[in-house]
Amino acid sequence: MNTRFPFADWFRNSSPYINAHRGRTFVILIEGDALSSSRRAQLIQDLALLHTLGVRLVVVFGVRPQVKDALDAAGIEAERHKGRWVVTREILGHLEQQVATLRLRLEASLSLGLPNTPLHGVELTAISGNLVMAKPLGVRDGIDFLHGGEVRRVRSEAIQGLLSQQAIVVLPPLGFSSTGEVFDLDAAEVAEHAAIALAADKLILLGEGEGLLGDDGELLRQLNPDEAAALAPPREDDSELSRHLAAACGAARHGVGRTHLLSWRDRDALLGELFTRDGIGTMITRQGYEQLRKARLEDVGGLLALLGPLEQRGILVARSRERLEHEIDDYVVLARDGMIIGCAALHVSRDAQMGELACVAVHDDYRRGQRGEQLLTDIELRARRAGLTRLYALTTHTVHWFIEHGFVSAVLEDLPPMRREAYNSARKSKVLLKTL
Incomplete structure (x- = not known):
């Protein structure tokens, strides 16, 4: 309009x-x-x-x-x-x-x-x-x-x-x-x-x-x-x-x-x-000491160590080693002196011009310094390069963070059909949407 x-x-x-x-x-x-x-x-x-x-x-x-x-x-x-x-x-x-x-x-x-x-x-x-x-x-x-x-x-x-x-x-x-x-x-x-x-x-x-x-x-x-x-x-x-x-x-x-x-x-x-x-x-x-880059298979162990505590607290859905290895190309990581301190994933929906921003996580010791914003910026850049027009996210704990970064509240019907069918109603995750 x-x-x-x-x-x-x-x-x-x-x-x-x-x-x-x-x-x-x-x-x-x-x-x-x-x-x-x-x-x-x-x-x-x-x-x-x-x-x-x-x-x-x-x-x-x-x-x-x-x-x-x-x-x-x-x-x-x-x-x-x-x-x-x-x-x-x-x-x-x-x-x-x-x-x-x-x-x-x-x-x-x-x-x-x-x-x-x-x-x-x-x-x-x-x-x-x-x-x-x-x-x-x-x-x-x-x-x-x-x-x-x-x-x-x-x-x-x-x-x-x-x-x-x-x-x-x-x-x-x-x-x-x-x-x-x-x-x-x-x-x-x-x-x-x-x-x-x-x-x-x-x-x-x-x-x-x-x-x-x-x-x-x-x-x-x-x-x-x-x-x-x-x-x-x-x-x-x-x-x-x-x-x-x-x-x-x-x-x-x-x-x-x-x-x-x-x-x-x-x-x-x-x-x-x-x-x-x-x-x-x-x-x-800056690079080397702290670097934002695409994830590699050898990062899976570091990802498991980063995500484990968040999964135990119910903030993230549990991901197995096999699932991470299968989806590794979807991930970007923040590596600091060899340690994975942050990650995010972009899962592209084949049935719609939109992608899912998933698994945004930053290690508790490194929450300062706008690292979450760095991850989001990189995912948005990758989404635009892939020709996507919108991003969506599902969250139970961090609704305000997403809203502060340009997402708006949405409903289940706004999700692509395949993702809508896989929605876990037991978690009652909030649906958020952002136009790129």
Whole structure:
């Protein structure tokens, strides 16, 4: 049925993400090109919207184009080595000036109350400070980088305190030493270290490109760090993509759940990535230590160990080893250091364009971290690829969880004929349905 207001359906579909992001910590890198473009006002508005929706924001900004313009105007040509400037005292002066100017403009923009926008009247508090400690790069390959530095540590407790006061924390690409020196830092490195130190839920890197492209030129939607690193250009080429990929892979390997590569040139990229099912750019998620993948026959023992306690408590229907082995291709699992800590299954009904979401389970010790949501997202993706238009689920204990994730109450007659005939009336399972 057509709607008079298409945005209403979008808003309904985005509500699970609004709920999921509330109270989460996002570190967002905005490169200097974006802040000197006409897109700055829109980006500020999007940041304000995220803040009003309860997202805890840390904004890192870059100044490379601004500093280059200032050096060109002063007739200064900076020496470069492996993508980094050799920062003399003169260059540091220009760098400090550009950082201060852009930081003040950014904080001023966040303090305007956003007039003439849908967020007029919203009061935002933006705070910066000596929140990133640095150390000198020193002499490398015979080159003294002088005031060029790298992150020593991020003052995570201080930042957490500011975030708890509903402030937006702004981090420039500068760091401070314990001896009072100032060092030039790579903004992407600052964002990576901040995300790791804060155990951020997301690291979002806004650059020129829309993400990582495959050999066929198509955008790659989801990769693990090893897959992404294998496709990355050499770090020495100093490209923005190289720096962003290094930061994204490093953060993912150190526990940041999801990292995103997006283009600031796309006005819908930030909100589209966060509040739609398929997203806009490239997402890099952790792998190895904890991995979401298709189940294999050798996982059956782990599945039995995971499902056994839930079956004993009557939460799940008992499944034999033989049944699991027969249906193993229907399952996806979350494996953590060799242990199966979560699973879900998609059983496709041959007599209808719908599938059953079954056996959603997460180990008691790993209930935190939105692992159930990860499993659901993967099953939905597999269902859409199979051409299914709806998912259904039967449950006795977790009705509210399914409703919170877009399912609605249904009746037995809504099930495919074969599944309806196999319904166990003794369990009195609730029937739930979701349109994909």
